[in-house]
Amino acid sequence: EVQLVESGGGLVQAGGSLRLSCATSGFTFGDYAIGWFRQAPGKKREGIACIDFSDDSTYYAASVKGRFTISSDHDKNTLYLQMNSLKSEDTAVYYCAADPRHFNLWVIKEPRNWGQGTQVTVSS
Numbered sequence: 001e002v003q004l005v006e007s008g009g010g011l012v013q014a015g016g017s018l019r020l021s022c023a024t025s026g027f028t029f030g031d032y033a034i035g036w037f038r039q040a041p042g043k044k045r046e047g048i049a050c051i052d053f054s055d056d057s058t059y060y061a062a063s064v065k066g067r068f069t070i071s072s073d074h075d076k077n078t079l080y081l082q083m084n085s086l087k088s089e090d091t092a093v094y095y096c097a098a099d100p101r102h103f104n105l106w107v108i109k110e111p112r113n114w115g116q117g118t119q120v121t122v123s124s
Contacts, residue, residue: 001026002024002025002026002027002098002113003024003025003026004022004023004024004096004097004098004113004114004115005022005023005024005096005115005116006020006021006022006094006095006096006115006116006117006118007020007021007022007023007118008020008021008118009094009118009119009120010119010120010121011121011122011123012086012120012121012122012123013086013122013123014086014087014088014122014123014124015085015086016086016122017082017083017084017085017086018083018086018120019080019081019082019083020036020080020081020083020094020096020118020120021078021079021080022034022036022078022079022080022081022096022115023076023077023078024077024078024079024096024098025077027098027100027113029053029072029074029077030053030074031053031054031100032053032098032099032100033050033051033052033053033054033098033099033100033101033102033103033106033111034050034051034053034072034079034096034097034098035047035048035049035050035051035059035070035096035097035098035103035106035111036048036049036050036068036070036079036081036094036095036096036097037094037095037096037097038090038092038093038094038095038120039092039093039095039117040089040091040092040093041092043092045095046061046063047059047061047103047106048060048061048063048064048068049061049064049068049069049070049081050070050103050106051070051072051079051103052102052103053072054102055102057102057103058070059103063089064083064090067083067084067085067086068081068082068083068084069081069082069084079096081094083120086120086122087122088122088123088124089122090120090122091120091121091122092119092120093117093118093119093120094117094118094119094120095114095115095116095117096114096115097110097111097113097114097115098111098113099111099112099113
């Protein structure tokens with residue numbers, strides 16, 4: 001059974017930093033595409049950073065590019081999201097997702113595996 005467990009969320013002031021973690025189990029880490037999504041109140045869930053280990057390709061949404069960095073530790077089967085220069089509009093529930101398909105296909109059909117989410121609140 002695929003399991004994804006996010007941690008690291010919290011309350012931070014604008015301009016600050018947070019690092020989210022996604023501990024994974026139940027699948028071969030390097031065989032999947034894994035990414036971070038977020039959903040702010042009243043808004044649709046959006047993909048913000050993804051990585052596919054088959055070709056080491058990455059994707060960043062324009063809203064986070066240059067501020068957020070996705071990374072991974074294959075020994076720990078863990079995905080990270082380093083978030084710097086946080087803004088109030090980054091306030092959202094952040095989810096980790098994983099799927100054996102390349103993330104380019106996620107626009108057609110969402111990833112099949114999701115974590116429970118972790119809240120990030122940025123105060124202005």
